[in-house]
Amino acid sequence: MTAILSAQNLRKSFGSFVAAHDISCEIARGETIGIIGANGAGKTTFVNMISGHLTPTDGRITFNGRDITALTPRQITLLGIGRSFQIAQVFATLTALENMCIATAIARRGESITRLTMNRAMAPDIVRDATRSLEQFGIAEYRDMLANTLSQGVRKILDVAMAAARDPLLILLDEPTSGVSREERHELMNHVMGALKERGVTILFVEHDMEVVTGYADRVLAFIDGTIVADGKPDAVFARDDVRARITGQSAHQAETHHV
Amino acid sequence: MARHSTLISFVIIALLAISGGWLPSWILPISTVALGNGLAVLGMIVLWRSGLVSFGQALYYAVGAYAVAFSARHFGLRDAFLLVLIGTLAGGLVAYIAGFLLSRYRGIFFAMLSLALSMILYGLLINSQILGASDGLSVPRATFAGFRPRGDNYAWGLFALVLAAVWCGAVAVARYNTTIAGALSTPMIDNELRIEFLGVSVDRLVHQKVVIAGLLTGLGGSIVALSVAHVDPAMAFWTTSGGFVFVAILAGTASVWGAFIGALAYEAIRTIAVATVPGTWQMILGAALLLTILFVPQGIGGLIFRRRRELGAKQ
Numbered sequence: 001m002t003a004i005l006s007a008q009n010l011r012k013s014f015g016s017f018v019a020a021h022d023i024s025c026e027i028a029r030g031e032t033i034g035i036i037g038a039n040g041a042g043k044t045t046f047v048n049m050i051s052g053h054l055t056p057t058d059g060r061i062t063f064n065g066r067d068i069t070a071l072t073p074r075q076i077t078l079l080g081i082g083r084s085f086q087i088a089q090v091f092a093t094l095t096a097l098e099n100m101c102i103a104t105a106i107a108r109r110g111e112s113i114t115r116l117t118m119n120r121a122m123a124p125d126i127v128r129d130a131t132r133s134l135e136q137f138g139i140a141e142y143r144d145m146l147a148n149t150l151s152q153g154v155r156k157i158l159d160v161a162m163a164a165a166r167d168p169l170l171i172l173l174d175e176p177t178s179g180v181s182r183e184e185r186h187e188l189m190n191h192v193m194g195a196l197k198e199r200g201v202t203i204l205f206v207e208h209d210m211e212v213v214t215g216y217a218d219r220v221l222a223f224i225d226g227t228i229v230a231d232g233k234p235d236a237v238f239a240r241d242d243v244r245a246r247i248t249g250q251s252a253h254q255a256e257t258h259h260v
Numbered sequence: 261m262a263r264h265s266t267l268i269s270f271v272i273i274a275l276l277a278i279s280g281g282w283l284p285s286w287i288l289p290i291s292t293v294a295l296g297n298g299l300a301v302l303g304m305i306v307l308w309r310s311g312l313v314s315f316g317q318a319l320y321y322a323v324g325a326y327a328v329a330f331s332a333r334h335f336g337l338r339d340a341f342l343l344v345l346i347g348t349l350a351g352g353l354v355a356y357i358a359g360f361l362l363s364r365y366r367g368i369f370f371a372m373l374s375l376a377l378s379m380i381l382y383g384l385l386i387n388s389q390i391l392g393a394s395d396g397l398s399v400p401r402a403t404f405a406g407f408r409p410r411g412d413n414y415a416w417g418l419f420a421l422v423l424a425a426v427w428c429g430a431v432a433v434a435r436y437n438t439t440i441a442g443a444l445s446t447p448m449i450d451n452e453l454r455i456e457f458l459g460v461s462v463d464r465l466v467h468q469k470v471v472i473a474g475l476l477t478g479l480g481g482s483i484v485a486l487s488v489a490h491v492d493p494a495m496a497f498w499t500t501s502g503g504f505v506f507v508a509i510l511a512g513t514a515s516v517w518g519a520f521i522g523a524l525a526y527e528a529i530r531t532i533a534v535a536t537v538p539g540t541w542q543m544i545l546g547a548a549l550l551l552t553i554l555f556v557p558q559g560i561g562g563l564i565f566r567r568r569r570e571l572g573a574k575q
Contacts, residue, residue: 051457077459089454091447102447103458105440111459113441113468121443159454166459 004029004170004202005050010059012045019045020226023059027170032193032203034213034234036247037223043206044086046223047172050204051083052076064169078111082168086175086206088159092148096139096158098122099147100130103165136198137161138191153180153188160192164199171196173205177212185209189216210238210248222247266431269517273427277420288415290527292487295422298523299429299480301507302516303473306433309513310469311449312366316374317504319358319381320351320474322496324481326385327351329397329491340402340421344482351478355471363467378496385493396492399485415487422483429476430516436472437516441465506545510552511559518561525560 003026010023020042027033037043048054050061052073061069068076077083091099098121105126109119120126134140137157142150147158156176163171176192177185193216196203207213213220213234220237222230224246230237237243280288300321307314327350331337337346358377365373386394401414409417436442444465447455452462485491494500503526511522526545533544556563 073456074459074461077457083457085453089451089457091450091454093446093450098443102440102443105443106458106460109440113461113464116441116444116460116465117436117439117468119440120438121440122438162454163457 002029003027004064005204006062007046007050008060008062010046010049010056010061012042012049012054013057018226020049022227025221025228025231027202027204029169029202030200032197032216032218033205034217034220035204035206035223036208036210036213036220036237036243038247041223041247042226043223044174045226047083047174047204047206050076051081051172074111077166077168080166080169081172082163082166082170082201083172084156084159084163084174084176086178088152088155090147090155090158090162093146095144095146096134096150096154097127097130097143099158099162100133100143100165101126103162104130104133107166133161133165133195136195138187138195153184156180157188157191161195164196164201167199168201170202170204173203175206175208177207177209182209185212186215214238266434269430270427273423277423280416280419285412285415288412288419289487290531291524292415292418292422293484294523294527295426295520296480296484296487297504297507297526298520299422299425299483300477300504301511301523302429302433302519303476303480304504304508305511305513305516305519306436306445306469306476307473308508309437309445310466312466312469313371313505314374314473315371315498315501315505316376316378317473317477318496318498318500319374319378320355320477321481321484321500321504322378322381322385322491322493323354324348324351324478325485325491325495326391326397327478328482328485329399330391332400332402333397338400338403339406340404340417340486343402343486344421344425344479347482347485348475348479351481352471352475355474355478356467358474359467359470362470363463366466375498375501378501379498382493382496382498385496392492394493396490399489399491401489402486418483418487422487425479425483426520429479430520433472433476433516441468445469506549509549509559512556512562514558515561515564518559518564521560521564 005027007023007025010020012020023046035043045054049056052071052075056069060067063079063081066079068079101122105119105121108126108129109115131140131143134143139154139157142154147155150158160173160176177188180188189212217234219232220234221228222237222243224242230240230243238248300317304314304317324347328343328347331343331346337343362370362373385391391397404417444455448462448465455462481495507522507526510526511518529545529548533541537544
């Protein structure tokens with residue numbers, strides 16, 4: 001499969017603190033990749049560098065054959081990378097449908113100021129498409145509720161649905177289940193992954209819940225101390241001692257005992 | 261604004277314009293100035309809906325007014341429509357240039373930077389001999405498409421002109437609010453990050469709103485210049501901007517018509533206060549502002565809008 005995203009020797013430092021270093025990987029079109037790692041391991045820094053939220057100190061990122069290393073989040077979004085956030089980024093004072101209509105209208109009508117000014121936000125075709133998206137993501141019943149009254153889980157799904165409105169080639173999900181109860185996690189991931197797979201989007205998601213990672217990822221990137229230490233099928237990555245000791249919470253000794 | 265609301269507002273405005281012929285002559289200039297200021301407030305409300313408070317709208321107001329005075333005196337232009345168009349475009353042009361700087365700032369920095377720009381203009385005007393320095397410039401009587409109204413009819417003509425501008429401004433802003441750019445106003449306060457990640461430049465949106473506000477304020481300033489027949493540097497002074505902020509609080513952001521009702525209310529309060537307590541009329545204005553913030557925080561526009569919505573819900 002051809003690589004849609006390629007990261008080469010990425011490094012990000014803040015003064016003397018190195019948040020990420022020597023990150024290299026290739027992501028093929030259509031893959032679903034889970035990123036795991038302890039807090040501060042560099043997962044979100046990696047996602048922020050891809051989405052343009054942070055500019056790498058060194059290294060290069062290419063997306064769909066184009067160098068995106070120094071581009072702004074807006075430029076990267078327009079090239080076909082969408083993203084959701086650890087804290088859902090929705091418009092709190094608008095309803096779920098209005099949120100979705102704005103995202104859909106920008107995606108369908110164009111993002112130039114002229115086009116934004118010439119077209120209505122709640123045109124019938126926009127409302128229809130936005131409603132369809134809410135249905136696809138399983139949150140249509142909340143359409144008339146203000147976003148700030150929605151549960152954390154629904155807000156998270158709405159955040160992803162808005163990021164997916166442009167039909168991106170690649171979507172980055174930063175901890176899609178954080179703050180969501182264990183019972184709701186699988187339902188949330190079923191809705192999100194189902195809708196995204198239906199659109200054929202390549203998915204890169206950061207996740208702490210290993211059950212979720214095992215359940216939905218084709219491939220796992222394990223981060224320790226700001227770099228990727230393991231890259232492969234979930235079972236193979238989880239079997240590594242360093243991953244067990246530093247990420248999944250089991251010591252090497254416990255892991256050995258468990259194996260025996 | 262729905263099509264039937266646009267039509268109803270047009271009929272009301274047209275009836276008001278016609279009624280100018282029967283209103284007492286003293287009320288027409290006061291109303292024209294109040295509604296001209298209302299246009300500036302409408303511009304301020306466009307910014308306010310996006311969380312941007314401008315303490316320097318007087319910049320575009322004075323530019324619009326001085327463009328009219330300068331064009332009339334130095335180029336001999338007399339047509340009111342042409343002069344108002346020039347004043348409006350001048351306000352918009354200055355806003356477009358200032359917008360490159362202003363669009364990079366938010367909150368108090370946006371407010372104070374806009375104030376600083378208007379005070380720079382004030383400094384330039386007060387020292388510029390060609391623009392009349394501290395005395396300002398008088399504005400000759402205008403004509404209306406070749407028609408030269410006499411006596412009170414001139415004030416009536418300007419009253420009709422400001423009402424036409426009010427209707428056009430209100431309908432345009434109401435239409436703008438339904439567009440994607442307009443719908444992004446409140447979300448801009450909420451969440452700039454999501455807007456950027458939807459592919460839209462928030463800085464450009466801010467720039468656009470600065471220009472819209474500049475055009476409306478230039479329009480207001482140019483009509484006021486014709487009505488008062490004089491422009492002076494005080495039009496660019498910070499107290500003029502403060503007056504617009506006052507009316508914007510009084511008006512609220514819920515309805516485009518609130519700006520004009522607020523401006524008329526402000527003028528009425530000020531006129532009554534000056535007439536009753538000439539020495540301390542500012543105290544009455546201050547008390548009115550305090551009462552508005554305490555009891556009608558959504559402003560007059562919000563009060564009317566909510567009332568209409570409640571009636572709609574009952575029906």
